[in-house]
Amino acid sequence: MKEIQYVRGDATTPIGNDKRIIVHICNDIGGWGKGFVMALSKKWKTPEKQYREWFKSKENFELGEVQFVAVEEDIWVANMIAQHKINRNEKGEAPIRYESVKEVLTKVSDFAREKQASVHMPRIGCGLAGGKWECIEPIILETLSEKDVEVTVYDF
Template sequence: MQKLKYIKGDATNPISKGEKIICHICNDIGSWGKGFVLAISKRWKEPEIEYRKWYREKNNFLLGEVQFIRVEQYITVANMIGQHGIKTSSKDVPIRYDAVEKCLEKVCLKAKELNASVHMPRIGCGLAGGKWEKIEPIIIKTLVANDIEVFVYDL
């Protein structure tokens, strides 16, 4: 079984060779403009364009769904709908752990299909308000236990 690998660096510049999937959490209201999505948009325009189109078309735009966008020859970005709304107060936590798990199950299938490693910041722990001690076991269960190489980046 693989181990979760923690590294210092930028998740938009993944370090491994071969196919790579960069995962991040999106909300279910079509809002894109704060947090890690800014780093993605700075590097590639397609993930934001496709996310906004997905939202407008309402084609399976639901918690637990994932949109995969090829941005470079060996890099795919996974827009994962894992939060309901956006954080509006200290008590309002938009992360939905069950949706994150469903998303990561889909990422696992895609990673196996592409023979890809998976790269991410500490998903769900910024603006989504999640706790890493709840997210990490989900990553281990859905990806690491299925022999997917996973890198978690801290800037």
């Protein structure tokens, strides 16, 4: 099993020369405009453009789905839908959906192994989605690390 590598830095500039996948969590209502996506949009226009087109198409645009967007020759951005709406619900539950995180990261794992790519991310699900890292990290270990996919987590 590979250990998660924690580094200080910017996840939009993933370290290494291998094939790399930058993953981040999106909501299921087509909203793009706060948090990590702002850094992505500043660097590349395609992830936002394709996410918005995907939302409009309504084709498989739902929790647990992933869209892989090629942004450079050896770099993809994975738009992962694992956040329900954008605010806490009436019960006070955060928008993050841990079951969906597991689903999307399982798909990322398959894609990463197929492409022989490493996975790079900020602390996904812990910002606007309201998730807790102690719940997300075990999912990363189970879906990626235990499948021998290299993971780097960036703290800005």
